[in-house]
Amino acid sequence: FFNDTATTEIYTEQIVGSVRCVQETDYNQGELYKEYMIDCFVDCIRHLNQKGAIYATVLSLLSLTIPQFVEICLERVQEVLQKDLDKGEIIEPKNCVIFLGELMNIGTVNSFSFITILYDLLNEAEKTLDESRDYYINIVVSVIPHVYEGLNDKSALEFKNLIDGIENLMKKRNLKYLDCIKPFKATDINDRLSDFWSAIKDSVKQRKLRPASLYKPYADFAEQLSNIKSVSYTHLTLPTIYSVQISVVAVSLKK
Numbered sequence: 001f002f003n004d005t006a007t008t009e010i011y012t013e014q015i016v017g018s019v020r021c022v023q024e025t026d027y028n029q030g031e032l033y034k035e036y037m038i039d040c041f042v043d044c045i046r047h048l049n050q051k052g053a054i055y056a057t058v059l060s061l062l063s064l065t066i067p068q069f070v071e072i073c074l075e076r077v078q079e080v081l082q083k084d085l086d087k088g089e090i091i092e093p094k095n096c097v098i099f100l101g102e103l104m105n106i107g108t109v110n111s112f113s114f115i116t117i118l119y120d121l122l123n124e125a126e127k128t129l130d131e132s133r134d135y136y137i138n139i140v141v142s143v144i145p146h147v148y149e150g151l152n153d154k155s156a157l158e159f160k161n162l163i164d165g166i167e168n169l170m171k172k173r174n175l176k177y178l179d180c181i182k183p184f185k186a187t188d189i190n191d192r193l194s195d196f197w198s199a200i201k202d203s204v205k206q207r208k209l210r211p212a213s214l215y216k217p218y219a220d221f222a223e224q225l226s227n228i229k230s231v232s233y234t235h236l237t238l239p240t241i242y243s244v245q246i247s248v249v250a251v252s253l254k255k
Helices: 006-024 031-047 052-063 067-088 091-106 109-129 130-154 156-173 177-186 190-204 217-225 240-255
Strands: none
Touching: 006 052, 006 091, 006 156, 006 217, 031 067, 031 091, 031 156, 052 091, 052 217, 067 091, 091 130, 091 217, 109 130, 109 156, 130 156, 130 190, 156 190
């Protein structure tokens, strides 16, 4: 559980300590103990916002010595991501996809597998109704600041196609469903997704690099991670429209 107020130097020390702790763990203490460690790690990925790069660094360093632990963690992340999408959760799927994007930046997850996940989400957005479309677009747009450099370096053409795909979907949006929120809001409703997307497009157009606020802890371990072995990721099986619609409307009303 990395401290929000820590300096980059302290983060680096904590990462080294965390990796050593897992490496020195005696898994012979029982299957239940190992499961507890994995569940704790995955819960951190799901719930601790803006920590994806830190946990991606820890997992990538562990993959050099304990590949089995990493494989199980990735399988578990895929499982919880699928479940969170099925339930129409808002925050947890974003955090999981950002985590996978950071693994792609490092090279632990190959870029083709990661961009396939983003395409899966956009393809579902293409097929769904307006409120569900925003649900999927929002997840993909939220990931872009984290993966802009990595995807553009590894596959510039695929990254361009991804940006074009988001733009086409944004043009198809029908915002009438937001009318249901007006009785609950004293002020005008801002289209936050549109504002966010405009800011990202400007950054891409100006070729601005990753914001300094998005810390890259793996840069401090570049030598160790230079020859890391990439793994592939499977397609997502996306949920029914109905369950997502209910969740999106509920969250909008809360805001």
